[in-house]
Amino acid sequence: MKNYKEYTISSAEIRKRTIISFLIFFVLLTCAVFIWKWLQKQPEDNGALKPLRTILNSDDVFFSNFLSSDHLAKTFQVGAAVHHPRVNGDVGMKSNFDTATWKLHLVRKPGDTLQISLDEIKTLPKTEIIFDFKCIEGWSQVTHWGGVKFSDFVQKYGLTDQSKMKYAGLVTPNSEYYVGIDMASLMHPQTLLCYEMNGKPLPLNQGYPLRLIIPVKYGIKNLKRIGSIAFSNERPPDYWYERGYDYYSGL
Amino acid sequence: MLTIMIWSGMLIYWANDVYRLGWGNTTVLKFFPDSFYKALNIPFRLAEGMSLHFVFMWLFAINGFIYVLYLIFSGEWRLILPNRKSLKESWRVILHDLHIRKGLPPQKKYNAAQRIAYTGVIIMGLGSLLTGLSIYKPVQFHGLCALLGGYAWARAEHFILTVLFALFFLVHIIQVILAGWNNFRGMVTGFEVVANPPLKEPSATTIDSTELKENEEL
Numbered sequence: 430m431k432n433y434k435e436y437t438i439s440s441a442e443i444r445k446r447t448i449i450s451f452l453i454f455f456v457l458l459t460c461a462v463f464i465w466k467w468l469q470k471q472p473e474d475n476g477a478l479k480p481l482r483t484i485l486n487s488d489d490v491f492f493s494n495f496l497s498s499d500h501l502a503k504t505f506q507v508g509a510a511v512h513h514p515r516v517n518g519d520v521g522m523k524s525n526f527d528t529a530t531w532k533l534h535l536v537r538k539p540g541d542t543l544q545i546s547l548d549e550i551k552t553l554p555k556t557e558i559i560f561d562f563k564c565i566e567g568w569s570q571v572t573h574w575g576g577v578k579f580s581d582f583v584q585k586y587g588l589t590d591q592s593k594m595k596y597a598g599l600v601t602p603n604s605e606y607y608v609g610i611d612m613a614s615l616m617h618p619q620t621l622l623c624y625e626m627n628g629k630p631l632p633l634n635q636g637y638p639l640r641l642i643i644p645v646k647y648g649i650k651n652l653k654r655i656g657s658i659a660f661s662n663e664r665p666p667d668y669w670y671e672r673g674y675d676y677y678s679g680l
Numbered sequence: 681m682l683t684i685m686i687w688s689g690m691l692i693y694w695a696n697d698v699y700r701l702g703w704g705n706t707t708v709l710k711f712f713p714d715s716f717y718k719a720l721n722i723p724f725r726l727a728e729g730m731s732l733h734f735v736f737m738w739l740f741a742i743n744g745f746i747y748v749l750y751l752i753f754s755g756e757w758r759l760i761l762p763n764r765k766s767l768k769e770s771w772r773v774i775l776h777d778l779h780i781r782k783g784l785p786p787q788k789k790y791n792a793a794q795r796i797a798y799t800g801v802i803i804m805g806l807g808s809l810l811t812g813l814s815i816y817k818p819v820q821f822h823g824l825c826a827l828l829g830g831y832a833w834a835r836a837e838h839f840i841l842t843v844l845f846a847l848f849f850l851v852h853i854i855q856v857i858l859a860g861w862n863n864f865r866g867m868v869t870g871f872e873v874v875a876n877p878p879l880k881e882p883s884a885t886t887i888d889s890t891e892l893k894e895n896e897e898l
Contacts, residue, residue, distance in 0.1 A: 450869035465684075496820045503822055561831055563818065566726065569831055580858040592891055596744040645819050673727030676735065 476673030489677035498613040502644035502680070505559045510573035510627065516634045517564060520668065522608025522654055531602070531638050535586060536658035542657075543586065547624060547638045553577040554584055558619055558644065563680060565669075566645040574642045576623030580616050591660040592616060598665025599641055602656035609665035610643065610650055615677060619644045622655070647678045682849065684736045686842055737812065744805045759788055760802075762795040777855070801848050805839050811838040837879050 474482040532544040556578050563569040583592045589595075597615055602605040614620065623642040624631055630635040636653025643651055649669045658663065670676045751757040762770075773793035775781040790798060814825035814834045828834040856864055 447865055447869055450865075454868045477731040481735050484738070485731055486733045492817065492820070496817070500817045500819050500822060505824070546708060561818075563831065565730075567835060669727075673731060675730065680817055 468631045473673075485675050486597050489675070489679075492679070493611070493613070493677070495588070498617060498645070500645075501652050502619055505561070505571050507559060508574060509556050509571045510559050511570050512627065514570055514572045514626065514635065515564075515568070517566075517648065518606075518653070519634065521601030521603060521652075522634070522636075524603045524605070526602060526654070528633075528638060533639060533655060536657060536659035537586075537588065537591065538660075545586075550577055550582070550622065550639065551624065553581050555625075556581075556621060557625075558621065558642065560619070560644045562644075562645055562651075565649050565674065565678065574621060574623045575625030575628065576621035576639075576642065578618065579620040579622055580618065582622055583616070588660075594660045595662045596665055597658055597660050598655050598667075599652045599655050600659075601652065601654050604656070606652060607666050608641075608650050608652045609661075609667040609670070609676065610646065611677065611679075613642060614645050615644050617643070645680055647680065649674065650678055681844060682740075685740055686846065689892060734816070737816075740805075741809055744802075744809070748802065759790055760798050761793055761797055766795050769793075777858075797848065797851075799847070804844055804848070806843045808838060808845070811835075811841065 440501060468478060468480060471478045472481055473479065477485060478594055484646055532546050533550065535543040535545055546559060554577070557573070557575040559573045561569045562572045565652055579609040580592075583589070592612060592615075594612060596609050598607060598609045598670060621642040623636075623640050624638060626632065626635055636655075639655045651658050652678060663674060665672075669678070686860050732777055751760060769791070770793040772781065773791045777793075810824060811828055811834045814821050815831060815838060818825045818834075825831055825834055828837060856867065
């Protein structure tokens with residue numbers, strides 16, 4: 430056990446030390462206040478204060494480099510899934526939409542777009558997943574989805590070169606909602622181009638005819654009613670990123 | 681630091697404020713009443729809350745890490761870690777502080793109740809870090825998340841720990857005010873003046889920077 434040293438010093442010395450210590454204390458205190466005020470005055474970068482945005486982007490790099498993108502989201506038995514999953518977002522789905530003429534626009538490269546019908550997509554092997562769907566707001570629900578693995582889709586449509594690019598952007602038919610997702614997450618074995626919920630065709634408010642189900646991301650990235658898919662090495666625009674959220678939004 | 685984490689945490693919590701104290705349909709206390717949110721202008725600031733939380737989490741973690749390293753290498757951990765007598769003695773300290781009983785057991789830098797509280801708060805910090813990590817990256821840290829009882833439980837635990845931090849802080853401040861000037865000077869300067877005359881300085885090791893920080897941020 431370490432012993433205390435006791436020694437006698439003059440009260441002037443105590444005064445001096447106290448003043449110095451408190452000076453340092455108040456200087457640090459003031460610094461903290463000024464740094465906070467400075468931060469609040471910084472310009473915004475896509476809805477987040479610039480210094481914060483810089484660090485948020487570094488968080489993405491940190492976590493995507495130090496963690497594996499192969500980890501699987503926990504899956505559940507069919508019985509665990511809720512019957513009526515919560516409908517939480519309708520951005521990009523408000524305008525009139527003709528389900529009969531819908532086709533997925535697959536932009537293989539600028540000027541080379543393939544149109545694919547739902548029936549064609551359904552000819553690919555079906556994969557089902559029951560997982561805990563997590564909303565960025567903080568709630569989660571065990572839900573049951575069925576569709577085509579994105580990686581199977583890539584293989585079937587000969588998108589090997591495109592899948593070597595860094596990102597893909599998905600957009601609703603009316604272009605009002607759009608997400609950008611890193612390729613590793615899209616090629617994750619649990620990522621689906623989804624057309625079924627609880628074993629039945631997707632309801633309109635859950636993104637009929639085709640939506641994205643990507644268990645390694647928050648709900649905001651699980652775009653409903655896919656209009657087009659395009660590939661890029663730059664970050665494609667992202668609706669919630671522009672409103673201050675993290676681009677990666679990965680789990 | 682703590683203030684920023686709790687504040688941004690509240691901006692996040694608002695988006696799904698499901699916690700309450702109660703049973704069945706009876707609610708004793710809801711976190712938080714609407715008037716509270718309104719008064720502090722909390723609603724619809726989830727993105728801002730997240731951006732602050734995921735930046736200052738690093739400072740929270742690094743600060744805690746440095747503090748623990750300091751405790752280990754300075755030998756100060758011996759003064760903070762509760763010993764065999766601490767549990768029994770802490771009751772006497774509490775009874776004394778509540779003016780129910782007179783007389784304190786002999787102590788070194790910290791008394792028995794302080795040892796338990798200060799060690800507890802370090803464990804709480806670690807708890808906040810781990811529960812936080814498992815709701816931040818539940819797929820990546822699935823093992824940890826499962827260990828904590830799953831995603832929803834980890835979120836609740838993270839929230840409970842925050843409430844405990846707030847309570848710790850409240851008691852801490854009250855005690856500092858009650859203990860008076862000499863004690864507060866000790867927190868800032870690292871020495872405590874005893875006896876008079878002669879004036880002595882038991883040059884205890886300087887108070888750690890974390891404690892300084894905690895005061896600063898307020």
